[in-house]
Amino acid sequence: MANVVFNEPLCKGCALCVSVCPKKIVSLSKRSNEKGYFVAEVKDMSLCIGCAACALMCPDVVIEVSR
Amino acid sequence: MQKVFQKSALLTDTPFHYCPGCTHGISHRITAEALEELGGKQGIIGVAPVGCAVFAYNYFNCDIQQAAHGRAPAVASGIKRVCPDKIVFAYQGDGDLASIGMAETVHAAARGENITIIFINNAIYGMTGGQMAPTTLIGQKSTTSQGGRTAALQGNPIRICEMLATLDGASYIARVSLHDLKSVVAAKKAVKKAFDYQVAGKGFSLVEILSTCPTNWGMTPENSMEYVKNEMTKVYPLGVFKEV
Ligand SMILES: Cc1ncc(C[n+]2csc(CCOP(=O)(O)OP(=O)(O)O)c2C)c(N)n1
Ligand code: SF4
Numbered sequence: 559m560a561n562v563v564f565n566e567p568l569c570k571g572c573a574l575c576v577s578v579c580p581k582k583i584v585s586l587s588k589r590s591n592e593k594g595y596f597v598a599e600v601k602d603m604s605l606c607i608g609c610a611a612c613a614l615m616c617p618d619v620v621i622e623v624s625r
Numbered sequence: 626m627q628k629v630f631q632k633s634a635l636l637t638d639t640p641f642h643y644c645p646g647c648t649h650g651i652s653h654r655i656t657a658e659a660l661e662e663l664g665g666k667q668g669i670i671g672v673a674p675v676g677c678a679v680f681a682y683n684y685f686n687c688d689i690q691q692a693a694h695g696r697a698p699a700v701a702s703g704i705k706r707v708c709p710d711k712i713v714f715a716y717q718g719d720g721d722l723a724s725i726g727m728a729e730t731v732h733a734a735a736r737g738e739n740i741t742i743i744f745i746n747n748a749i750y751g752m753t754g755g756q757m758a759p760t761t762l763i764g765q766k767s768t769t770s771q772g773g774r775t776a777a778l779q780g781n782p783i784r785i786c787e788m789l790a791t792l793d794g795a796s797y798i799a800r801v802s803l804h805d806l807k808s809v810v811a812a813k814k815a816v817k818k819a820f821d822y823q824v825a826g827k828g829f830s831l832v833e834i835l836s837t838c839p840t841n842w843g844m845t846p847e848n849s850m851e852y853v854k855n856e857m858t859k860v861y862p863l864g865v866f867k868e869v
Contacts (some may be wrong), residue, residue: 559626572646572839572846576865578806611806613630617650618641624626 560608560625562600568620573596575612575621581605584612633657635669637705639683646846648803648836649677649745652716653684655742655813660687661720662713663820670704672697676718677751695726698733699741712823714741719760720750723783727759737794739829741819744785748857755841759783762860767841782860787832790866796827798867802835804854808863809857815865827869835861 562584569591575598576584583606587599598620600606608625643649660669675680675694682689694699697715705713722730722744733740749767750756757767757774760782764773774782777830786800797819801812814833819830835857837849844852 561626568640570645574646574846574850577847577850608629610630614806614809615651617643617647619636619650619654619656620628620630620634622628623630625629 560606561603562606562608562612562624564598565620565621565622566591566597567593568617568618569595569597571597571618573598574617575616577612580609580611580614586621589613633661635661635686637684637739639687641684642680643677644840646837646839646849647677647751648747648834651809652743652745652812652834652836653681653802655715655809655816656714657685659813659817659820660714661727662817663712663824668710669714670708672701672704672713672715674715674717674721675752676745678716678718678745679752685775695721695724697721697726698729698738698740698742701742702733702736702738705738705740709739711818712741714740714743714820716743717745718751719744719746719748719758719785720753720761723738723759723785731789731792734789734792734795734829734831737796739823739826739828740830741823742829742831743816743819744831744833745836746785746833746857746861747838748782749838749841751838751841755838760785760861762856770812773862786831786861789829789831792829795829795831795867796869797822797830797865799831799865800833800835800861800863802853803837804835804850804858805851817855833861835863
């Protein structure tokens with residue numbers, strides 16, 4: 559069991575998290591935050607292995623990971 | 626469930642102002658985590674540059690002095706000499722460190738100042754709108770090398786690590802990258818090692834981090850990472866250039 563939480567107001571939609579997720583479960587949503595960026599999300603959290611690859615690559619330290 | 630990743634206590638809650646995908650943020654994170662692992666924010670003093678990282682004092686949860694353009698190594702030298710028990714680091718871009726601040730950089734290394742420099746090489750002046758830096762690659766376009774840099778017109782790129790490694794005062798000199806997960810993990814280890822060298826009193830340490838500037842390179846963040854991996858590492862090979 560693993561969980562990632564995106565601090566959405568800080569996300570800039572750069573998609574670096576999307577590019578490094580080994581399970582390919584991170585994507586950019588159609589939801590934009592107050593800054594106007596489409597924020598990253600995980601649609602099916604049951605597939606997450608909690609490796610924290612997304613969090614280590616995020617330039618804005620948007621992501622918290624639990625396992 | 627336990628937290629396996631959360632923000633370092635050495636970073637404040639102020640959101641970074643950097644452009645989307647800019648690796649300044651990753652460099653801030655690994656620097657903060659390495660400092661945190663050394664223990665305690667009361668023992669750390671940073672020096673911020675002129676460049677996109679000029680607001681670093683808003684982001685690191687420790688004392689920070691902002692220096693005039695390129696003068697961070699001189700300011701850091703002074704701080705360290707007055708406060709030898711503090712961990713003192715400068716965080717500088719390539720315009721700041723290798724252009725206007727080249728003299729300060731070289732002489733701080735030659736004197737063997739017991740400070741650590743985190744050197745962000747993104748091969749361009751980010752803050753001022755993408756002018757050529759001393760580190761700009763041959764063929765790379767910038768607003769002041771619009772047809773691509775040529776050796777004949779603009780001169781050759783400077784390899785800071787290789788150059789500083791020749792100086793007796795340098796104790797740990799390494800070049801790392803952030804273009805993928807493995808390199809990010811290795812980069813943090815190198816930054817931690819540089820701070821360990823300072824704590825051990827070994828003298829000048831510098832970690833050059835190959836970085837991106839998606840905005841002024843005119844590339845997506847992901848393509849910028851590819852550019853670092855495929856082009857920058859050819860001109861700036863990764864590795865440890867000095868380790869005493
Ligand atoms: C004395 C002085 N000269 C020039 C400038 C203009 N200036 C501001 S930032 C900068 C270069 C920044 O490039 P770099 O150090 O590579 O950092 P980056 O913005 O790419 O992170 C320059 C030339 C200045 N602020 N002060
Ligand atoms: S201009 Fe370049 S270096 Fe500066 S914040 Fe934007 S992407 Fe980063």
